[in-house]
Amino acid sequence: MTGTLDQSAAALDALALRPPPRPQAPAHDEPAPAPAAALDDWPVPFAGAGQAPEITADMLPGWLGRYVGAVAASTQTPVTMSALFALSVLAACVQRRYVGAPHGLEGDYREPASLWSLSVAASGSRKSAIVNAFTRPLMAWEKRAGDKMRRAISANTARRIASDAIIKRLQGEAGKASDATELDAIRKRIEDEQNARPDELFPPRLFTGDATVERLQSMLVEQGGRMAMLSDEGGLFATLAGTYGGGAGPSLDALLQGHAGGAVRVDRTTRTAYVDRAAVTLGLMLQPDLLNDAAGSSRFRASGLMARFLYAVPRPFVGGRNVRAFTSVSPELQAEYAREVDALLPDPETGPHLPPTELDLVEDARELWLDFAQEVENALAPGGELDAISDWGAKLAGTASRIALLFELVSSGAQAERICADSVQAAVALCRVLIQHARAAFRLLAADEADRDADAVMTWVMRPDGEAVFKQSELHAALHGRFTKKERLTAALIRLQANGCLRHEARKNTRGKPTDLWYVNPRLFLPFPAGGSSGRGQRG
Numbered sequence: 001m002t003g004t005l006d007q008s009a010a011a012l013d014a015l016a017l018r019p020p021p022r023p024q025a026p027a028h029d030e031p032a033p034a035p036a037a038a039l040d041d042w043p044v045p046f047a048g049a050g051q052a053p054e055i056t057a058d059m060l061p062g063w064l065g066r067y068v069g070a071v072a073a074s075t076q077t078p079v080t081m082s083a084l085f086a087l088s089v090l091a092a093c094v095q096r097r098y099v100g101a102p103h104g105l106e107g108d109y110r111e112p113a114s115l116w117s118l119s120v121a122a123s124g125s126r127k128s129a130i131v132n133a134f135t136r137p138l139m140a141w142e143k144r145a146g147d148k149m150r151r152a153i154s155a156n157t158a159r160r161i162a163s164d165a166i167i168k169r170l171q172g173e174a175g176k177a178s179d180a181t182e183l184d185a186i187r188k189r190i191e192d193e194q195n196a197r198p199d200e201l202f203p204p205r206l207f208t209g210d211a212t213v214e215r216l217q218s219m220l221v222e223q224g225g226r227m228a229m230l231s232d233e234g235g236l237f238a239t240l241a242g243t244y245g246g247g248a249g250p251s252l253d254a255l256l257q258g259h260a261g262g263a264v265r266v267d268r269t270t271r272t273a274y275v276d277r278a279a280v281t282l283g284l285m286l287q288p289d290l291l292n293d294a295a296g297s298s299r300f301r302a303s304g305l306m307a308r309f310l311y312a313v314p315r316p317f318v319g320g321r322n323v324r325a326f327t328s329v330s331p332e333l334q335a336e337y338a339r340e341v342d343a344l345l346p347d348p349e350t351g352p353h354l355p356p357t358e359l360d361l362v363e364d365a366r367e368l369w370l371d372f373a374q375e376v377e378n379a380l381a382p383g384g385e386l387d388a389i390s391d392w393g394a395k396l397a398g399t400a401s402r403i404a405l406l407f408e409l410v411s412s413g414a415q416a417e418r419i420c421a422d423s424v425q426a427a428v429a430l431c432r433v434l435i436q437h438a439r440a441a442f443r444l445l446a447a448d449e450a451d452r453d454a455d456a457v458m459t460w461v462m463r464p465d466g467e468a469v470f471k472q473s474e475l476h477a478a479l480h481g482r483f484t485k486k487e488r489l490t491a492a493l494i495r496l497q498a499n500g501c502l503r504h505e506a507r508k509n510t511r512g513k514p515t516d517l518w519y520v521n522p523r524l525f526l527p528f529p530a531g532g533s534s535g536r537g538q539r540g
Helices: 002-015 062-075 079-094 127-148 150-175 180-196 213-222 235-243 253-260 288-295 298-302 331-344 363-379 387-393 396-412 421-444 449-461 472-478 486-498
Strands: 098-101 116-120 226-231 264-267 272-275 279-286 309-312 357-361 469-471 502-507 515-520
Touching (some): 062 127, 062 331, 079 116, 079 127, 079 226, 079 396, 098 396, 116 421, 127 150, 127 226, 127 279, 127 331, 150 180, 213 226, 213 253, 213 264, 226 235, 253 264, 253 279, 309 421, 357 363, 357 396, 363 387, 363 396, 396 421, 449 472, 449 486, 469 472, 472 486, 486 502
Parallel strands (some): 098 357, 116 279, 116 309, 226 279
Antiparallel strands (some): 264 272
């Protein structure tokens, strides 16, 4: 995987080191190739692994966007790095209590509020500062809720201890019973005591920073079916890669069903767990190497685990920060964020098994969502924009519904009744940007062979002595060790053509079969502007 990324970097770096090449003279038996089209006739290319478009604070509504922007400025980190984590924090506050109904309340289709996000950032990127800034109100709620329920938990524990002692004493008496009538009476008392024994109460929790899947199952039972994992460390992925990377080990069903809002049913020798409508949110920040480790488990992809995450791949920024330019988040913004989050958090004493609040879409919002759902469906077709990441793309329309639900709760508060068009429009705009981040992340995961092969082709195309037009046969000869089959090379070239990097022409010859010529997008030779984003195309 490292080699693939290095090749992509080499291909892109080479662009800045030379002027646009000129086509070489054709062979004597071929007509001269047509000149490349004018720059305006070429699309902006998607030119390999690298930088996806930035997520900006104004993509998030109201107080959430204001706070995300302030945290990014304070930590000198890109908004991209914290935007999705903030949405996972929001989901942790409301999951299992709200669901979206994109097709209307009369239908059966529901999207829960749970949300999985994964932000990729190198070591030293101030991930811990971001996690602390967004989870502080949740930790404060847990402390207040624990204090509020302390007496009830203590009383419950005392009743359970007393009940256990009574049952144990009655069991001793049953062993000494002199006749069947006495034994039946003792059995009845034991049964009554067991039925009266209260279920265990636990201090309220909203999230954990690290847990095994087995412990997560237990926490779902303890916390009324909802739990989040919000962390700047890779503990979950390390555990999953180590324990579940092979064919053995417990299943990932608790995570997968928690994302879908399904039921968790676990019956094992050492534990049982029964949860209806499980709700699991994940908000993780990982170093690229840990994401690469996840690529080592084919089961991660096959199970659909990686397809459930929203990915954020921020631009590199470590090494360009001004250590003297520290600015704190204003007390007013901190207070606003804490107040708004508190308003969305549950009452710890409210029954966790109450039915969720269902929010459907107003008519124009539904039309916006259906338009996007159709757009996604079309992009999943062979050769479409989402073809290479179809497992992720197949969940994108549902993800847009989840984000729209969260946006509506930000805009309208806990008393929201329907999802408006503004929330759907903002969610769709964010999802369109997230497509590029997903493509970048799946490249890090080494998930798509055609993309990796396309990176290798681009390294050859953009070499210092490369040409603005080349024969496919020359490329195949140069990379014959990688492309032992013509079909694999063709797939890579088609991917680059779909990305706007190359353009194909079958040039007729005076004798023999046509020659496959490939023209290189001249936009790839444009230098980086001073602002730092590539004029050579989207590196994503």
